[in-house]
Amino acid sequence: MATGIADYSFELLPLVASSADVVAVCPRPRRFRPVRTPLGVPVVTPDRFAKQDGADANVYHLGNNPYHEFVYRAAMAEPGITVFHDFVMHHLLAAVTIEQHRDAPQYRRILESEYGAVGTRIAGLRERRVATEFEKFVFPLSGHVARASRAIVVHSEDARARMAELAPGVPIAIIPAHGGSPPASVAGLTRAAARAALGLAPDAFVVGHFGFITRPKQPAAVVGGFARLAAAHPDAVLMMVGADHTGGGLDRLIAQHRLEGRVRVAGFVGLPEFYRYLRACDVMVSLRYPSAGETSAVVARALAEGRATIVNNLQAFAELPDDVALKVEIDEDQAASLGEHLVRLAGEPALRARLGAGAKRYATEVLDPARCAEQYVAFAAAVARSPRTVTMVREPARGPATQPPESLAPLLASLEAGPMTHAGSAVHVDLLYRLLLRREPGEEALRSATRALAAGETTWAELARWIVTSREYRELELIEGTLARLRREPGPFRIGEDGGFGPDTTERVVEIPWAISRWDGAGRVLDLGYAFAPRVYLSALTALPAREVHGVDHESAPVGSLRRTRADLRALPYRDGSFDLAICISTIEHIGMDNTRYGITGDGPGEAADAATLHEIERVLAPGGRALLTVPFGRREDHGWFRQYDEAAWSALLRSSDLRPEAEDAYVLEDRGWRPADRRTLSGISYGDGVPAARAVLCAELRKPLA
DSSP states (O other): OOSHHHHHHHHHHHHHHTTSOOOEEOOOOSTTOOOOOOTTOOEEOHHHHHHSOOOSOOEEEEOSSGGGHHHHHHHHHSOOEEEESOSOOHHHHHIIIIITSOOHHHHHHHHHHHHHHHHHHHHHHHHTTOOOSHHHHHSOOOHHHHHHOSEEEESSHHHHHHHHHHSTTSOEEEOOOOOOOOOGGGTTOOHHHHHHHHTOOTTOOEEEEESOBOGGGOHHHHHHHHHHHHHHOTTOEEEEESOBOSTTHHHHHHHHTTOBTTEEEOOOOOHHHHHHHHHHOSEEEEOOSSOOSOOOHHHHHHHHTTOEEEEESSHHHHTSOTTTEEEEOTTSOHHHHHHHHHHHHHHOHHHHHHHHHHHHHHHHHHOOHHHHHHHHHHHHHHHHHSOSOOOOOSSOOSSOOSSOOGGGHHHHHHHHHSOOOHHHHHHHHHHHHHHHHSSOOOHHHHHHHHHHHHTTSSOHHHHHHHHHTSHHHHHHHHHHHHHHHHHHSOSOOOOOTTOOBSTTOOTHHHHHHHHHTTOTTOSEEEEESGGGSOHHHHHHHHTSOOSEEEEEESSOOOOTTOEEEEOOTTSOOSOTTOEEEEEEESOGGGTTSOOGGGTOOSOOOOTTHHHHHHHHHHHHEEEEEEEEEEEEBSSOEEOSSOEEBOHHHHHHHHHTSSOEEEEEEEEEEETTEEEEEOGGGOTTOOTTSSSSSOSEEEEEEEEOOOO
């Protein structure tokens, strides 16, 4: 099959077969075309697969195009582990029902099952040919497949979050789209040899665009951006490598910009030829909007080859670290932005080299094919041993839990049911942490748990019980339960005068609901310090129905739909008046302090660093905009990596800006839990005095004057 997913599977299966018995399923090719057989893996047709005895695990690699009709039908007939290479499946399902087979009733049934009356209307409009391609992105039609699956694999955190909403309770694993490796015939091919074979000048600046050329790939922005580069660099060449599905639109774009001879359209090429083009490139461009929620195999291969890469700052692409790829925002002039990036890369070889090295390092650490194969085998083994249904807690109970919730019993039983391979231990510890605590384990936790499991010092069930009886899990329950209540009963978060809220917890149980509950309809939201924030907060933040949600921090972290920027908070890279709301949870006290424990080495000390940050917050807020700040409060203390504020220090900080307090809520932690407090009574309280973190916290809502 001439698809990226076929290439992905062809490379992956021999690695999977090294530790499991594997049979590949693929339709017969067209006449006179040979079947590509992965090394050591037999290939059968879908008809033969349907007649075979069941395997321990059926893995369905599903993509959003008609080639995958046989995969879709098999996944629905015999549910197993569905690998969603795309989040959107509407293009596939429309093609195999109403478009190719004229099966309008089936198309209508699928839409109705997912979207009710709205789905009926969409189907009716398409039957009357009153439709566009855009609604396929808006209504993905992947929910019924996800809910029917025993388990799900996706390639990004963005896809995981969206799938979790469609199929609550179905186990989901994130396994990266591996970076592949070049075929043996081109493995040793040099850049110079690749260029010579393609007739390219040795010193030309070559930009590559790979994959099907469709409207969502933004060919207008790609050609327009290249035109800006071509004007500055007469030797520049753009290679469009992939089948052209623009219906003549690409040729018109090239003519419009007078780039005949500067843009080469290669059409679809096989994998060896793909690598020949890729190795000839200096830069690879991959823009996608609207996106089908896919993770680009082309981008993964480019990163593995160490190519400087430019992508849209959207969904899975947004999760790439800033030292790996340059990004183009979808809501700006993409051609101009892309052109600026290309001109800069052409003029700064050191930047190209730095991005290329970062890309190669990322591919080695994250996209290694052998590592991905190990994750598939481990996840499939766990699913094969688990019960058919695992019911997770949907409405967390409030307050501390001394025993695991009864609804977790099926999961704990499945983990205890059989030994997991030593090779899979680290993978499963990682999955357990992500599933129960919504975060990855720290390196030491992963190492110690894996060692204890391998030595027989603990079991999977004991590890799971330890997690769900931990303070962190109780905090997560309390925060999620509080946020759920606030969604049902909107209004500012309050704690009653009697207190008793969350005994033996950190200040996060107060700060997160306090801040989220005060969103109050702001259209443009900025979070300062998101990179080290708890996942439960980031999920709530990005779920706000705000027009834009941005995050800025000294470090970068992948967070779904958040528009991320890496910067010093004392010099924010935004225009004056850019935001309606700024949120800064337990962050301003760290600015200018020793943050090496967070892996931050460039955040140097500075006089009045917190005041400089507050001034920047004021600057980027629109007139009338609000800032939500939380800080540890009590006795003035310098802990080296953060400062605790007292009344005098807090008042001095406020005087450094024109922001005016509208609300200042102080809370103190006692044996019974958190309660409201008069902050003037907290001057003797020290940080960590017999409690997990801060004993008192101040939450302030500040407003920028209208004039």
